[in-house]
Amino acid sequence: MLQDVALNCFNITQSYLSIDAGNVLATSGHVIRQTQEAIQTSRQYLLQDIFTRWDPFNGDISFSYNGGKDCQVLLIIYLGCLWEFFLSSIEGSQYGPQFHKFPLQQLPTVYIDQEDTFDTAQEFLQASVDRYYLSLYESAKDKKIDMPSAFESFLTVHPETEAIVIGVRHADPFGESLRPIQKTDPSWPQFYRLQPLLHWNLSQIWSFLLYSGEEMCGLYEMGFTSLGSVNNTVRNPYLRVPEPIASFTKADTKHSDFQWEIENNFRGDSKTHFNKINETDLTKIRNHDASEFHPGWYLTKDEWERAGRLAKK
Ligand code: FAD
Ligand code: MG
Ligand code: MG
Structure with a gap:
């Protein structure tokens, strides 16, 4: 039930916040401390600025989700905050939470099916629907329809929204000047954009997601760092082994910064979890480049996150 997964996400977040960063190895401790602050800021946006203005339980809010690492991080934090919001709504009741009905059975989410994505990414999206109890609106697949028009159609089906x-970050293209709460641009259908993840950097994303022990999209394990269309996305060249590209310095990717998070993950099995790479994808990826690649989280330089994106043909 959504109620159980919201409680679990609350527990993941609380567990991360209670890590004694001072006792963790020098580099990881530093990232963990920063990530703890990033989480607290996102929680404040959600609990104090957003849920007080839009009711997350009656359809005011939808969640844009494509299975990527950023919106998955935000989803975990968002669901944890839903649990907290639920608890605060029954505060003062003489009965414990188990005697109150959680007001939502599925989380309203929206996916714009525009690009030719990898099958693995599509399969991960479907797995997320089951795991996180998403009520997913999928736009009609049509590459000629741009994103604003796709959201216009979405709003005709879900006018309550x-x-x-949105799991956008300042480091994303055109993300620099975005704000946590703002209206859409004039050329877009009108609604509020809620962007509580803007201030997160790549290291913080990996640290939290690897610690969660949640299953991630399998493409990341193969060396992808950003998921785009199957026609213009390859594994990140900075992660290629053993002959890295020219401007690469070994220190940047020779090891994972997140060994501590993996060994001490919330799931308790000291492992990483991914959905299975689809066979067609595997063939396509290996045919393009037979080299081995480090997993996506070996790369923590925000500027290099999209180095695996080719110019659009
Ligand atoms: P990514 O990291 O791939 O995506 C960032 C986030 O966008 C994801 O975490 C996810 O929440 C969402 N997202 C990305 N792709 C999809 C998808 N296919 N289906 C569902 N969600 C997805 N740009 C403007 O210039 N003006 C606007 O007013 C504006 N409004 C937007 C409103 C919404 C609801 C969304 C989802 C996007 C909007 N955008 C707008 C575009 C936005 O700023 C990003 O450029 C866009 O999300 C693509 O992000 P990315 O691929 O660069 O990064
Ligand atoms: Mg992203
Ligand atoms: Mg994208």
Whole structure:
């Protein structure tokens, strides 16, 4: 039930926040401390600024989700905050939470099916629907329809939507000047954009997601760092072994910064979890480049995150 997964996400977040960063190895401790602050800021946006203005339980808010690492991080934090919001709504009741009905059975989410994505990414999206109890609106697949038009169609089906959560970060293209709560641009259908993840950097994303022990999209394990269309996305060249590209310095990717997070993950099995790479994808990826690649989280330089994106043909 959504209730159980919201509680679990609350527990993941609380567990991360209670890591004694001072007792962790020098580099990881530093990232963990920063990530703890990033989580607290996102929680404040959600609990104090957003849920007080739009009711997350009555359809005011939808969540834009494509299975990528950023919106998955935000989803975990968002669901944890839903649990907290539920608890605060029954505060003062003489009965414990187990005697109150959680007001939502599925989380309203929206996916714009525009690009030719990898089958693995598509399969991960479907797995997320089951794991996180998403009620997923999928736009009609049509590459000629741009994103604003796709959201216009979405709003005709879900006119109750007043605001949409987006896992965009300042480091994303055109992300620099975005704000946590803002209206859409004039050329877009009008609704509020809720962007509580803007201030997160790549290291913080990996640290939290690897610690969660949640299953991630399998493409990341193969050396992808950013998921785009199957026609213009390859594994990140900075992660290629053993002959890295020219401007690469070994220190940047020779090891994972997140060994501590993996060994001490919330799931308790000291492992990473991914959905299975689809066979067609595997053939395509290996045919393009037979080299081995480090997993995506060996790369923590925000500027290099999209180095695996080719110019659009
Ligand atoms: P990514 O890291 O791939 O995506 C960032 C986030 O966007 C994801 O975490 C996810 O929440 C969402 N997202 C990306 N792709 C999809 C998808 N196919 N289906 C569902 N969600 C997805 N740009 C403007 O210039 N003006 C606007 O007013 C504006 N409004 C937007 C409103 C919404 C609801 C969304 C989802 C996007 C909007 N955008 C707008 C575009 C946005 O700023 C990003 O450029 C866009 O999300 C693509 O991100 P990315 O691929 O660069 O990064
Ligand atoms: Mg992203
Ligand atoms: Mg994208």
